[in-house]
Amino acid sequence: MSHKGEADRGPWHGRIDVHEGPRALRWHQCVTTLPPQAPPGIALLGFPCDLGVRRNHGRPGAAAGPAALRRALANLAWHGRQPLYDAGDVGGATRDTGETTLETMQAAYAERIMALLDAGHVPIGLGGGHEIAWAAWQGLAAQGARQRHPPRFGILNVDAHFDLRAAPEGNSGTPFRQIAEDCAARGWNFRYCVLGIAEAANTAALFDRACELGVAFRLDEEMGVGNLASIESTVFGFLAGIDWLYLTLCLDALPGGCAPGVSAPATIGVEPTVVEAVIRLTAASGKLRLADVAELNPSVDPDGRTARLAARLVWRLVREIARPSG
Ligand SMILES: N=CN[C@@H](CCC(=O)O)C(=O)O
Numbered sequence: 001m002s003h004k005g006e007a008d009r010g011p012w013h014g015r016i017d018v019h020e021g022p023r024a025l026r027w028h029q030c031v032t033t034l035p036p037q038a039p040p041g042i043a044l045l046g047f048p049c050d051l052g053v054r055r056n057h058g059r060p061g062a063a064a065g066p067a068a069l070r071r072a073l074a075n076l077a078w079h080g081r082q083p084l085y086d087a088g089d090v091g092g093a094t095r096d097t098g099e100t101t102l103e104t105m106q107a108a109y110a111e112r113i114m115a116l117l118d119a120g121h122v123p124i125g126l127g128g129g130h131e132i133a134w135a136a137w138q139g140l141a142a143q144g145a146r147q148r149h150p151p152r153f154g155i156l157n158v159d160a161h162f163d164l165r166a167a168p169e170g171n172s173g174t175p176f177r178q179i180a181e182d183c184a185a186r187g188w189n190f191r192y193c194v195l196g197i198a199e200a201a202n203t204a205a206l207f208d209r210a211c212e213l214g215v216a217f218r219l220d221e222e223m224g225v226g227n228l229a230s231i232e233s234t235v236f237g238f239l240a241g242i243d244w245l246y247l248t249l250c251l252d253a254l255p256g257g258c259a260p261g262v263s264a265p266a267t268i269g270v271e272p273t274v275v276e277a278v279i280r281l282t283a284a285s286g287k288l289r290l291a292d293v294a295e296l297n298p299s300v301d302p303d304g305r306t307a308r309l310a311a312r313l314v315w316r317l318v319r320e321i322a323r324p325s326g
């Protein structure tokens with residue numbers, strides 16, 4: 001990683017293929033700390049927070065997700081052409097009291113996302129619990145509202161859960177209900193599509209709420225490799241009705257055997273190849289403005305396989321955004 005000395009590269013270190021020539025690059029050799037006035041690129045932004053997971057009675061530990069993700073990304077092969085920045089992690093301590101709450105973390109993240117979008121970057125959020133989505137939306141919506149004609153927003157969530165819970169306070173299970181309410185308050189349509197819903201992990205009340213809100217979804221059992229053509233048409237249909245896409249990948253959508261390091265591992269789940277296919281489609285649309293990976297919990301990921309899978313999905317995202325056609 002440039003802009004830093006050998007001793008201060010944090011997680012960004014790995015193998016250097018000194019005998020392979022100039023194209024033998026890995027992420028740790030290409031990522032730079034985000035400088036001021038940087039040309040547009042992809043900006044990684046960490047959300048080291050599990051306060052929403054805790055409030056949702058889940059298994060804590062996702063606050064360590066961004067660090068584990070960076071470590072897993074560092075040694076991956078670099079094929080991109082555009083700049084790749086590390087915009088650091090957000091901290092949520094308030095200036096007056098020094099207190100950090102879920103809401104202060106979300107506000108800090110939203111502010112950074114808005115600034116990154118404003119500078120022309122494509123931010124990729126490294127979670128953190130899925131409370132990252134309410135934070136991301138606030139940044140995206142603020143930026144969209146500043147446009148001459150506010151775009152039609154769409155949220156594509158790859159997740160075993162709707163995360164439309166009703167609760168007096170926000171948590172990791174409420175972000176898309178919060179976004180729906182925000183859209184209603186702004187007079188915007190709520191366009192939300194979820195891929196990978198586990199019927200056994202969402203109550204009938206949540207299916208009712210999804211139905212009332214006009215949410216499009218596919219069950220986990222409709223997300224097999226054999227369903228790819230029909231998955232493509234769901235994604236294309238959704239993309240056709242929007243201008244700006246927010247893609248959020250909840251790692252508990254993936255099979256529990258591949259992604260045990262989350263608060264609520266999936267029993268069946270969506271195969272990684274299918275998630276990659278969804279990423280390809282969304283990146284190729286040219287509508288992707290913002291993405292993130294949520295729920296990585298290193299404390300229940302002893303062999304690091306969930307972090308490696310999460311890194312692979314971030315790698316795929318960056319690889320596809322980098323393609324000239326994308
Ligand atoms: N972001 C995760 N949301 C899920 C968690 C489920 C669980 O912990 O069992 C939800 O609230 O439904």
Ligand SMILES: [Mn+2]
Binds near residue numbers: 252
């Ligand atoms: Mn989930």
Ligand SMILES: [Mn+2]
Binds near residue numbers: 161163172
């Ligand atoms: Mn989720």
